[in-house]
Amino acid sequence: xxxxxxxxxxxxxxxxxxxxxxxxxxxxxxxxxxxxxxxxxxxxxxxxxxxxxxxxxxxxxxxxxxxxxxxxxxxxxxxxxxxxxxxxxxxxxxxxxxxxxxxxxxxxxxxxxxxxxxxxxxxxxxxxxxxxxxxxxxxxxxxxxxxxxxxxxxxxxxxxxxxxxxxxxxxxxxxxxxxxxxxxxxxxx
Amino acid sequence: xxxxxxxxxxxxxxxxxxxxxxxxxxxxxxxxxxxxxxxxxxxxxxxxxxxxxxxxxxxxxxxxxxxxxxxxxxxxxxxxxxxxxxxxxxxxxxxxxxxxxxxxxxxxxxxxxxxxxxxxxxxxxxxxxxxxxxxxxxxxxxxxxxxxxxxxxxxxxxxxxxxxxxxxxxxxxxxxxxxxxxxxxxxxxxxxxxxxxxxxxxxxxxxxxxxxxxxxxxxxxxxxxxxxxxxxxxxxxxxxxxxxxxxxxxxxxxxxxxxxxxxxxxxxxxxxxxxxxxxxxxxxxxxxxxxxxxxxxxxxxxxxxxxxxxxxxxxxxxxxxxxxxxxxxxxxxxxxxxxxxxxxxxxxxxxxxxxxxxxxxxxxxxxxxxxxxxxxxxxxxxxxxxxxxxxxxxxxxxxxxx
Numbered sequence: 386x387x388x389x390x391x392x393x394x395x396x397x398x399x400x401x402x403x404x405x406x407x408x409x410x411x412x413x414x415x416x417x418x419x420x421x422x423x424x425x426x427x428x429x430x431x432x433x434x435x436x437x438x439x440x441x442x443x444x445x446x447x448x449x450x451x452x453x454x455x456x457x458x459x460x461x462x463x464x465x466x467x468x469x470x471x472x473x474x475x476x477x478x479x480x481x482x483x484x485x486x487x488x489x490x491x492x493x494x495x496x497x498x499x500x501x502x503x504x505x506x507x508x509x510x511x512x513x514x515x516x517x518x519x520x521x522x523x524x525x526x527x528x529x530x531x532x533x534x535x536x537x538x539x540x541x542x543x544x545x546x547x548x549x550x551x552x553x554x555x556x557x558x559x560x561x562x563x564x565x566x567x568x569x570x571x572x573x574x
Numbered sequence: 575x576x577x578x579x580x581x582x583x584x585x586x587x588x589x590x591x592x593x594x595x596x597x598x599x600x601x602x603x604x605x606x607x608x609x610x611x612x613x614x615x616x617x618x619x620x621x622x623x624x625x626x627x628x629x630x631x632x633x634x635x636x637x638x639x640x641x642x643x644x645x646x647x648x649x650x651x652x653x654x655x656x657x658x659x660x661x662x663x664x665x666x667x668x669x670x671x672x673x674x675x676x677x678x679x680x681x682x683x684x685x686x687x688x689x690x691x692x693x694x695x696x697x698x699x700x701x702x703x704x705x706x707x708x709x710x711x712x713x714x715x716x717x718x719x720x721x722x723x724x725x726x727x728x729x730x731x732x733x734x735x736x737x738x739x740x741x742x743x744x745x746x747x748x749x750x751x752x753x754x755x756x757x758x759x760x761x762x763x764x765x766x767x768x769x770x771x772x773x774x775x776x777x778x779x780x781x782x783x784x785x786x787x788x789x790x791x792x793x794x795x796x797x798x799x800x801x802x803x804x805x806x807x808x809x810x811x812x813x814x815x816x817x818x819x820x821x822x823x824x825x826x827x828x829x830x831x832x833x834x835x836x837x838x839x840x841x842x843x844x845x846x847x848x849x850x851x852x853x854x855x856x857x858x859x860x861x862x863x864x865x866x867x868x869x870x871x872x873x874x875x876x877x878x879x880x881x882x883x884x885x886x887x888x889x890x891x892x893x894x895x896x897x898x899x900x901x902x903x904x905x906x907x908x909x910x911x912x913x914x915x916x917x918x919x920x921x922x923x924x925x926x927x928x929x930x931x932x933x934x935x936x937x938x939x940x941x942x943x944x945x946x947x948x949x950x951x952x953x954x955x956x957x958x959x960x961x962x963x964x965x966x967x968x969x970x971x972x973x974x975x976x
Contacts, residue, residue, distance in 0.1 A: 421630035506629035550581035557730035
């Protein structure tokens, strides 16, 4: 299998075929992360397209020759674009989103009414993630989307050796906050 | 030397250690029951978190096939959609983006420069939001826009990079926090203005107050100038922008909604029969939103030439210099919200009379939705609805405001 680094090098010299391979290799997982983040297919697909469009138009933005440089860049851009989409949603006051959805995913508020409005499991999880530090929330999303430690480290700019402890801490925080927000829905442990 | 701590054990559980390290941990576990117990605890913690996070994963109905995504990507890159229907859909979505952003809170200044540009770049739309609060709206002007020009802007990587950094300092005082109320009368105590109500409407299904938000933004003048230069717009920004912040104030806003979330918000509400409609059985798509707020304000350097800035914005939207100057001369840029509406989408914009005030009615031709905004007595009103709440109904409701 041709390495990501080689494919990136080919893409940087204008080889569109290399781009196709990169797309086919990474799209599904990028989409998976974004779906978890955004909660709907349309937004996740749109943002995933933006990520690959950015790569296609400016492959030179990915610096360094290691395989992980590309993966790290893709997920970093995906997470940033996903968060921008969420922030953008929060600013809109269009009725269909403001009221029908009740609260944006990843809303930062912890109003009791907001908690009550989190009607399903996805809403509840996003609500709690939204109350966590960005890095911790991203860490959980990336790991629980199946990324390896090295990939997570490259995406978040942390040392691979620290991912285990960061992940453990983030999961504890997540569970604790979830339990506080929805005590009736979580077992004591 | 590998430390037998939680980080190592967790990496062991996740198979993230090298083969040598895995063997070392296995040996340590075999000799140390406490370590084994700790590993079991960590495994349980991991599984508990995984169980809570599992609902986020896309189910089979929400997967996105890679082949279809790549096909769509290639269509985008080649500038044509593989499916004419997709093309229409994309354009409709583009238009809806504009309409969604069209709100009373959108009021801004620096923005003929910034707003139109921001709208054009997906990655910086979030930043654009900061500027959307800027205008002091006393009137609205609709500017037809050929979306082909926007697509051209979107492809300009240099502009995109510059725009991402154009606000070198931004401080928000008051987050515009939202609060829900059981009734308009309760909400009225939380707003510094007399609440207007729509005639003939039942009790709202949702009432929200978004508190005042003030933002202080210091523009990176050199970058902003570079944006203008890159767009071939001849305009010199004043040096006062270097140390004079733009101060944006979006006053407290009140919103009332009907027809949303019938399962949770309306189950206990009696149907009072507005137009004989059973609200309790309404779908979320069939709804109405009424927003009201005092006119937002912005403070900006005295020597910032708003007219020139506005004309520059029009040029960036694709108007020729002569057209931009002619159109710009008809607009009072200090207090007018400029609403760009794509010309090639399924939407009509008409000027309407609301009890003596001039309003702008945006209507989707397929009847999917409509929006109406007008200003009266120092207040800005925004009314939008879909399905049953069509353009005629919105007009009727707007004229019934008391």
